[in-house]
Amino acid sequence: MIKTQEISINMGPQHPSTHGVFRCVLQLDGETVTNITNHTGYLHRGTEKLAEARTYTQVIPYTDRLDYIGAMLNNTGYVQTVEKLMGLEIPERAEYIRIILQELSRIANHMLFVGCYALDMAGFTGWMYTFRDRERVLDMLEMVCGSRMTFSFMRIGGVPEDLPEEFFPALRSFLDDFPKMIEEYNGLITGNEILQARSKGIGVLSKEMALAYGVTGPNLRASGVNYDVRKAEPYGIYDRFEFDVPVLENGDCFDRYYIRVLEMEQSARIIRQALEQIPEGPIMAKVPKVIKPPVGEAYHLVEGTKGLLGYYIVSDGSTKPYRLHIHSPSFVNLGVFPEISKGHNIQDTVLILASIDIVLGEVDR
Amino acid sequence: MSDAVFTVAFYVFSAVTVLAALGVVLKKNLVHSALLLILAFVGVAGIYVLLQADFIAAVQILVYAGAVAILVAFGVMLTKRGDIRESNLANRQKWPALFVVAGVFAVIYALLGQTNWGPLAAAGPEDSVGILATLMLTDFVVPFETAAILLTVAMLGAIVIAKEVKNSK
Amino acid sequence: MENINLFVLLANWLRQWLEGVGASPDVIEVVMDVFGTVGALVFILLNALILVLLERKAAAFFQQRYGPNRWGPKGVFQTIFDSLKLLSKEDIIPKAVDKWVFKIAAYLIFIPAILVFAVIPFGEGMIISDLNIGIFYFVAVASTATLAFLMAGWGSNNKYSLIGGMRSVAQMVSYEIPLVFSLVGVVMLTGSMKMSAIVAAQTKVWFILPQFLAFLVYFIAGHAELNRGPFDMPEGEQEIVAGPYTEYSGMRWALFFLAEYANLVAVCSIATTMFLGGWNPIPGLGFLPIPTYVWFVLKVYFMIMLFMWTRWTFPRVRIDHLMHFGWKVLIPVSLVNILVTGIGIKIYQWMGW
Numbered sequence: 001m002i003k004t005q006e007i008s009i010n011m012g013p014q015h016p017s018t019h020g021v022f023r024c025v026l027q028l029d030g031e032t033v034t035n036i037t038n039h040t041g042y043l044h045r046g047t048e049k050l051a052e053a054r055t056y057t058q059v060i061p062y063t064d065r066l067d068y069i070g071a072m073l074n075n076t077g078y079v080q081t082v083e084k085l086m087g088l089e090i091p092e093r094a095e096y097i098r099i100i101l102q103e104l105s106r107i108a109n110h111m112l113f114v115g116c117y118a119l120d121m122a123g124f125t126g127w128m129y130t131f132r133d134r135e136r137v138l139d140m141l142e143m144v145c146g147s148r149m150t151f152s153f154m155r156i157g158g159v160p161e162d163l164p165e166e167f168f169p170a171l172r173s174f175l176d177d178f179p180k181m182i183e184e185y186n187g188l189i190t191g192n193e194i195l196q197a198r199s200k201g202i203g204v205l206s207k208e209m210a211l212a213y214g215v216t217g218p219n220l221r222a223s224g225v226n227y228d229v230r231k232a233e234p235y236g237i238y239d240r241f242e243f244d245v246p247v248l249e250n251g252d253c254f255d256r257y258y259i260r261v262l263e264m265e266q267s268a269r270i271i272r273q274a275l276e277q278i279p280e281g282p283i284m285a286k287v288p289k290v291i292k293p294p295v296g297e298a299y300h301l302v303e304g305t306k307g308l309l310g311y312y313i314v315s316d317g318s319t320k321p322y323r324l325h326i327h328s329p330s331f332v333n334l335g336v337f338p339e340i341s342k343g344h345n346i347q348d349t350v351l352i353l354a355s356i357d358i359v360l361g362e363v364d365r
Numbered sequence: 366m367s368d369a370v371f372t373v374a375f376y377v378f379s380a381v382t383v384l385a386a387l388g389v390v391l392k393k394n395l396v397h398s399a400l401l402l403i404l405a406f407v408g409v410a411g412i413y414v415l416l417q418a419d420f421i422a423a424v425q426i427l428v429y430a431g432a433v434a435i436l437v438a439f440g441v442m443l444t445k446r447g448d449i450r451e452s453n454l455a456n457r458q459k460w461p462a463l464f465v466v467a468g469v470f471a472v473i474y475a476l477l478g479q480t481n482w483g484p485l486a487a488a489g490p491e492d493s494v495g496i497l498a499t500l501m502l503t504d505f506v507v508p509f510e511t512a513a514i515l516l517t518v519a520m521l522g523a524i525v526i527a528k529e530v531k532n533s534k
Numbered sequence: 535m536e537n538i539n540l541f542v543l544l545a546n547w548l549r550q551w552l553e554g555v556g557a558s559p560d561v562i563e564v565v566m567d568v569f570g571t572v573g574a575l576v577f578i579l580l581n582a583l584i585l586v587l588l589e590r591k592a593a594a595f596f597q598q599r600y601g602p603n604r605w606g607p608k609g610v611f612q613t614i615f616d617s618l619k620l621l622s623k624e625d626i627i628p629k630a631v632d633k634w635v636f637k638i639a640a641y642l643i644f645i646p647a648i649l650v651f652a653v654i655p656f657g658e659g660m661i662i663s664d665l666n667i668g669i670f671y672f673v674a675v676a677s678t679a680t681l682a683f684l685m686a687g688w689g690s691n692n693k694y695s696l697i698g699g700m701r702s703v704a705q706m707v708s709y710e711i712p713l714v715f716s717l718v719g720v721v722m723l724t725g726s727m728k729m730s731a732i733v734a735a736q737t738k739v740w741f742i743l744p745q746f747l748a749f750l751v752y753f754i755a756g757h758a759e760l761n762r763g764p765f766d767m768p769e770g771e772q773e774i775v776a777g778p779y780t781e782y783s784g785m786r787w788a789l790f791f792l793a794e795y796a797n798l799v800a801v802c803s804i805a806t807t808m809f810l811g812g813w814n815p816i817p818g819l820g821f822l823p824i825p826t827y828v829w830f831v832l833k834v835y836f837m838i839m840l841f842m843w844t845r846w847t848f849p850r851v852r853i854d855h856l857m858h859f860g861w862k863v864l865i866p867v868s869l870v871n872i873l874v875t876g877i878g879i880k881i882y883q884w885m886g887w
Contacts, residue, residue, distance in 0.1 A: 007693055009693045009694065009697075015775065016771055016772055016775060017772040017773070028697075031697065031701075031853060118849060119772070120772050121772065121849035121850050122763055122764075122766065122770075122771070122772060122849050122850035123848070123849035123850075124593070124597065124846060125593075125596050125597050125846050125847060126849070128597035128598065128599060129597070129598070132598055132599075188847075192848065192849060194764060194848055194849050194850070194851050194855075195849055197851070197852075197855055198849070198851070198852050198855070345852055345853065345854065346697070346773050346774070347770070347772075347773050347850075347852050347853065348852065349773075350772050350773050369560060370560055370563075370564070394632075396632070396635065396688055397632075397634070397635070400635065400681075400685065403678075403681065419665060419666055419667050419671075420666075420667050420670070423667055423670045423671055423673075423674040424674070426674040426675065426677070426678060427670075427673060427674040427677050430677070430678050430681070431677045431678070431680070431707065431710075435703070435707065493666065494666060494667055494670075494727060495725075495726075
């Protein structure tokens, strides 16, 4: 009887489409993937351990390097955890600034996702379109804090600086153009026959499997579970805004892709409301120069760009955290990658990996 | 084309064909053998061109050189990767091979003796393709269609074999 | 048209001069062939030079960016500097490769690309060899391009390359069939496979009108034959890095791309000849003093722009979708086209037109 020989190929850590230094070993039967083994850790920097030797404020820049695509959300998650530990109330205006910056960061992340998803099936033009628009978001964030990627903007107790004057017209014109951008993405990327044929029914993540593996974020919502931390356990002032949580049913690559497009629209909606309601006032709460949270522990969840981002801090009353643990969504979500890729073509594997939306800074911490 | 050019071209093509054919037999690497086989086919196609059989020459390249690409593909897929350099080894069938080859040469020699090697009375037709097409679809329509059916059957067989591999997993 | 063009005049002058110095007919034939080949080679290389830049500029245009703009006005010298860089790079041949196969593959890919140009009528009277089997010769020669990919994929001794080579064989063999079938309709209408006869048959009506379906099939299958997106399976940089090209570097690597662009010109030239009237001017514009070869090049570049447009718009299809599309859509469609063309020709004959 004819028997085929399986070959194993090594994808990564240097590979065009592993989105960083992720490595996996594929077992191939022809072009069909029979097994995948994940190998992570190429970007491990020991953030959690490093944090134990830094003061609470000094930890903020480290959080930038986790999910460096949506660094604002990481900053916020961390400072909110410390604030929770200290029982700090932060001023209204700072809350609104945080919301605007977080949602802008989320839009930037999802734009990158949409572009890279197109790029991972060689849709180079789609990638360029989203990057053209992402540039505007990054420009705005640069106006605010002078950096385009690692912002380190949030502070324990508020934000260090008010939004600059030129920020508001830029944001307004961006929001005005935003529906047109989404229309363009839908026309060029979402509506493309080849993309739909390649992503529908591929890498199906069932509701049960998603819950069993602890998948969170857009990936979970694409599988039909309505869970968004912003709605389920509102933090900050998210409960003041009207927005929908898009939920799709199939859990395939296409749903995981399309839910990001829908979420961008909701983020824009939140920013519009925040822009209308934003009050004048102070931007920093009264915080002592040396931050010494009381002995205790705090766990805080935020809805990161990739899913549920959790910070767990144990304080021994000193200026440095006794223990910091980060629950990173990318790492958890990556766990389903071998499961849902089995039996698919090698081309789909790349697409499934893209649809899970990992950032290696967060996977390896 | 004048005789001088013709002669030079003939010897070049013949040399290529013979040397490539020898390489097919003597090379130890299966892939090299298959690639040299293509070269031999191309040499034969060149000789067809010299005989003014341009259509046959093109068919030779299209079918044989193209088909051999598939042959190589199968050679690659059906051979274990580790020992490809030693995959086309000579076996111990020297004597039977000698008899078979001697038989083939005897037949060819007999045919050579019977053939009338005088020059053709008329020059070759200008439009060989048109005449071939008419012949294929009138006088030789039955063999032509039979060949087509035969190929379809072979293709179906190949599909069945390929499908079976999948089911048996 | 009576205005004999520049290149034909040159060729005639050369022939007369050779006869004047008393060269034998053999020598004249060989010299004329050599000059024709060199002319075609110059044409290929010049086009490759332009196309590399054009592709980057076209991609930039589709993607709303500038593209290369550093070297020379608007970056027109970019290709020259790229070539210099590639020439000066080290030619790395990994230790484990099958050396002969690896080396020869890079040259072999160029041979069919050049051979094809022997039968392309660049203008009135401008064809290197007007073969009886013109278009069939193109099909036969183009089919051998697969081999170079397979050799490169195999010889590189790299699993990514091997997968790329296998894909290339599967794809090119499958898409050759609709490509050939789409050309059959035109041959039926003309009743000849001679390129000059096909062009001459299109002085009034271009074959794109009666054979529009065939043109579409040819256009789609042409993408697959050229390994250009959306059918750039063998390269598939997102999955298999660069397929057969993975282990190549420097000028050897550049040869693959030169061949790709030469093939692009060849496929577009065949499309122009078969469907867009060859070097015939656009009907109604024949009075313009434009030489036939300019018409030809204009049409070829129109086709090339179409190819670039699709490449930079569509994402890559999956290999099994590609196979399904080829075998279950394109081949039946092209067969139907042949049937309809045959019936149409018979109807015309009955009506006595």
